[in-house]
Amino acid sequence: xxxxxxxxxxxxxxxxxxxxxxxxxxxxxxxxxxxxxxxxxxxxxxxxxxxxxxxxxxxxxxxxxxxxxxxxxxxxxxxxxxxxxxxxxxxxxxxxxxxxxxxxxxxxxxxxxxxxxxxxxxxxxxxxxxxxxxxxxxxxxxxxxxxxxxxxxxxxxxxxxxxxxxxxxxxxxxxxxxxxxxxxxxxxxxxxxxxxxxxxxxxxxxxxxxxxxxxxxxxxxxxxxxxxxxxxxxxx
Amino acid sequence: xxxxxxxxxxxxxxxxxxxxxxxxxxxxxxxxxxxxxxxxxxxxxxxxxxxxxxxxxxxxxxxxxxxxxxxxxxxxxxxxxxxxxxxxxxxxxxxxxxxxxxxxxxxxxxxxxxxxxxxxxxxxxxxxxxxxxxxxxxxxxxxxxxxxxxxxxxxxxxxxxxxxxxxxxxxxxxxxxxxxxxxxxxxxxxxxxxxxxxxxxxxxxxxxxxxxxxxxxxxxxxxxxxxxxxxxxxxxxxxxxxxxxxxxxxxxxxxxxxxxxxxxxxxxxxxxxxxxxxxxxxxxxxxxxxxxxxxxxxxxxxxxxxxxxxxxxxxxxxxxxxxxxxxxxxxxxxxxxxxxxxxxxxxxxxxxxxxxxxxxxxxxxxxxxxxxxxxxxxxxxxxxxxxxxxxxxxxxxxxxxxxxxxxxxxxxxxxxxxxxxxxx
Ligand SMILES: Cc1cc2nc3c(=O)[nH]c(=O)nc-3n(C[C@H](O)[C@H](O)[C@H](O)COP(=O)(O)OP(=O)(O)OC[C@H]3O[C@@H](n4cnc5c(N)ncnc54)[C@H](O)[C@@H]3O)c2cc1C
Numbered sequence: 114x115x116x117x118x119x120x121x122x123x124x125x126x127x128x129x130x131x132x133x134x135x136x137x138x139x140x141x142x143x144x145x146x147x148x149x150x151x152x153x154x155x156x157x158x159x160x161x162x163x164x165x166x167x168x169x170x171x172x173x174x175x176x177x178x179x180x181x182x183x184x185x186x187x188x189x190x191x192x193x194x195x196x197x198x199x200x201x202x203x204x205x206x207x208x209x210x211x212x213x214x215x216x217x218x219x220x221x222x223x224x225x226x227x228x229x230x231x232x233x234x235x236x237x238x239x240x241x242x243x244x245x246x247x248x249x250x251x252x253x254x255x256x257x258x259x260x261x262x263x264x265x266x267x268x269x270x271x272x273x274x275x276x277x278x279x280x281x282x283x284x285x286x287x288x289x290x291x292x293x294x295x296x297x298x299x300x301x302x303x304x305x306x307x308x309x310x311x312x313x314x315x316x317x318x319x320x321x322x323x324x325x326x327x328x329x330x331x332x333x334x335x336x337x338x339x340x341x342x343x344x345x346x347x348x349x
Numbered sequence: 350x351x352x353x354x355x356x357x358x359x360x361x362x363x364x365x366x367x368x369x370x371x372x373x374x375x376x377x378x379x380x381x382x383x384x385x386x387x388x389x390x391x392x393x394x395x396x397x398x399x400x401x402x403x404x405x406x407x408x409x410x411x412x413x414x415x416x417x418x419x420x421x422x423x424x425x426x427x428x429x430x431x432x433x434x435x436x437x438x439x440x441x442x443x444x445x446x447x448x449x450x451x452x453x454x455x456x457x458x459x460x461x462x463x464x465x466x467x468x469x470x471x472x473x474x475x476x477x478x479x480x481x482x483x484x485x486x487x488x489x490x491x492x493x494x495x496x497x498x499x500x501x502x503x504x505x506x507x508x509x510x511x512x513x514x515x516x517x518x519x520x521x522x523x524x525x526x527x528x529x530x531x532x533x534x535x536x537x538x539x540x541x542x543x544x545x546x547x548x549x550x551x552x553x554x555x556x557x558x559x560x561x562x563x564x565x566x567x568x569x570x571x572x573x574x575x576x577x578x579x580x581x582x583x584x585x586x587x588x589x590x591x592x593x594x595x596x597x598x599x600x601x602x603x604x605x606x607x608x609x610x611x612x613x614x615x616x617x618x619x620x621x622x623x624x625x626x627x628x629x630x631x632x633x634x635x636x637x638x639x640x641x642x643x644x645x646x647x648x649x650x651x652x653x654x655x656x657x658x659x660x661x662x663x664x665x666x667x668x669x670x671x672x673x674x675x676x677x678x679x680x681x682x683x684x685x686x687x688x689x690x691x692x693x694x695x696x697x698x699x700x701x702x703x704x705x706x707x708x709x710x711x712x713x714x715x716x717x718x719x720x721x722x723x724x725x726x727x728x729x730x731x732x733x734x735x736x737x738x739x740x741x742x743x744x745x746x747x748x749x750x751x752x753x754x755x756x757x758x759x760x761x762x763x764x765x766x767x768x769x770x771x772x773x
Contacts, residue, residue, distance in 0.1 A: 283689075289765060291769070
């Protein structure tokens with residue numbers, strides 16, 4: 114929604130001018146940690162966290178939107194960052210509530226979290242990794258972040274991108290090669306390992322989507338590796 | 350069946366990611382680049398043209414013959430009728446296929462195919478040569494399928510089974526129905542384009558009527574005893590449109606139908622009813638050009654599932670609704686999936702590119718009411734005999750509203766994805 118986006122950008126200016134206030138507890142961080150399990154299939158957090166399908170979220174509070182080096186953001190988020198959007202509680206809260214309303218072309222394929230308390234809890238949890246990077250808890254919850262364990266031998270398979278390109282024509286009946294998400298997530302430019310983990314999570318029927326379970330179910334380990342190798346290289 | 354030696358079939362091929370099978374390069378008739386002509390710029394033809402042009406990187410000259418300048422997708426045309434989509438949002442032009450993929454788009458009708466000479470003649474008088482011909486002309490109606498109706502009656506009793514002006518007409522007629530009026534549908538026998546299509550349409554028409562004309566009635570005369578996603582539709586109809594829809598199946602005389610477009614009556618199993626709108630969806634057959642090419646058996650054109658080559662002429666590939674391939678439904682998704690297999694086979698034959706084992710998929714989403722979406726899908730493989738179903742799934746009765754909404758939103762994403770896969 115345009116109105117929303119403008120509102121968000123307008124707000125930024127105000128926020129940039131004021132000093133960030135992290136003083137009071139915004140939610141219950143340990144409840145938030147449970148909600149985080151939904152996020153961690155794409156985002157890493159904690160010591161050693163790297164960008165994955167989504168950017169790592171260490172230090173997200175106070176970070177400029179679209180600024181994490183090496184991560185391919187949607188044009189919309191990158192532009193908001195250039196326009197000066199700094200992630201603070203209110204903006205993160207709105208973004209998580211309905212990502213597409215906030216940034217219509219966002220690559221984050223998350224439906225949004227409507228419950229205000231749950232958002233507050235999640236943000237309280239996330240803020241632990243922002244307030245003071247020195248205090249990041251040692252037992253990082255998900256630095257390697259994944260919702261599904263895959264045999265290292267499978268992760269080690271080197272995919273053939275040319276074969277992946279052929280196989281990809283089955284994916285592009287639904288997933289857009291621009292990476293746009295109009296109801297079906299973009300899958301281009303994902304780190305190969307995340308792609309492999311996601312596909313095996315469907316193949317093992319750990320993730321629930323029936324179309325994806327069917328598609329992944331008949332792909333061999335080599336075919337999944339080939340697709341991962343191909344899609345990793347695709348630019349929007 | 351004549352087996353093309355260049356094919357790569359059977360168990361030995363399964364999962365052979367690294368197998369390279371380089372076919373002998375077949376030189377073009379005459380000289381210059383090999384030529385492919387695609388007839389029909391719909392779901393199957395547009396995809397095939399785009400993939401052949403894109404993946405051959407200029408090595409193959411592709412001509413697409415399609416009379417319309419804008420293609421209106423039948424998929425989502427039911428949603429248009431209920432106001433969930435604008436008409437413009439289901440229209441697609443051929444501009445990108447020409448400008449980004451270098452396809453020669455010719456807006457004309459193919460009116461003849463000379464298989465010996467490998468030429469296509471166009472209504473405008475031109476003749477095109479081909480090394481390979483791809484036919485994806487969709488459907489035509491079987492003459493005399495519904496007593497009292499032929500195509501000249503499509504204004505009084507629209508079929509709206511080719512999208513565009515027919516969809517607009519049917520929508521306008523439904524909106525103009527008198528209070529408490531009657532809408533009738535004559536549903537087609539199997540096999541036909543889009544098995545859930547008529548029932549999604551009923552859902553969408555009930556959706557309009559329940560808002561604007563809640564005492565109106567809907568009657569469906571159906572020659573079949575069951576239909577696609579039947580339990581899901583019937584559950585949805587009773588939840589959202591209770592008492593509005595009367596489905597008369599084959600076991601209750603639903604197949605014994607005649608219509609009178611002048612008096613606007615429908616007679617079902619001897620009982621005549623005066624109706625306000627009548628949507629006649631007759632029995633279907635492959636687009637007429639298939640008959641003209643002499644590649645049909647009965648109503649459809651049989652194909653080799655590994656490559657979508659006609660069983661009659663290996664220089665012709667037939668895709669989509671017109672083909673008789675086995676287990677896949679006649680859908681836009683299926684046509685798109687088959688087109689990719691055919692495109693690979695055409696490239697392999699003409700340029701010697703790799704031929705991988707054929708894989709097919711289909712998923713059909715249907716909308717029953719606002720945010721109440723359901724889906725059915727399956728995966729398929731090529732056997733020597735047919736395209737055979739491997740695995741499948743279907744939405745369940747009793748799913749929660751959130752899942753149904755997610756299914757609908759997913760269908761919107763699918764529409765964006767598949768149309769960009771077809772038209773660039
Ligand atoms: C109401 C309805 C809802 C549907 N919903 C869905 C859905 O949700 N999902 C889905 O996957 N499918 C759906 N379908 C089915 C889908 O539209 C068809 O299966 C699909 O269009 C078939 O593709 P095709 O290439 O075989 O034919 P078409 O898409 O019909 O394309 C054929 C093209 O060939 C052209 N042509 C014909 N003869 C000639 C000639 N002699 N010379 C040149 N050009 C010619 C025509 O002008 C046409 O553009 C629906 C269909 C209907 C009617």
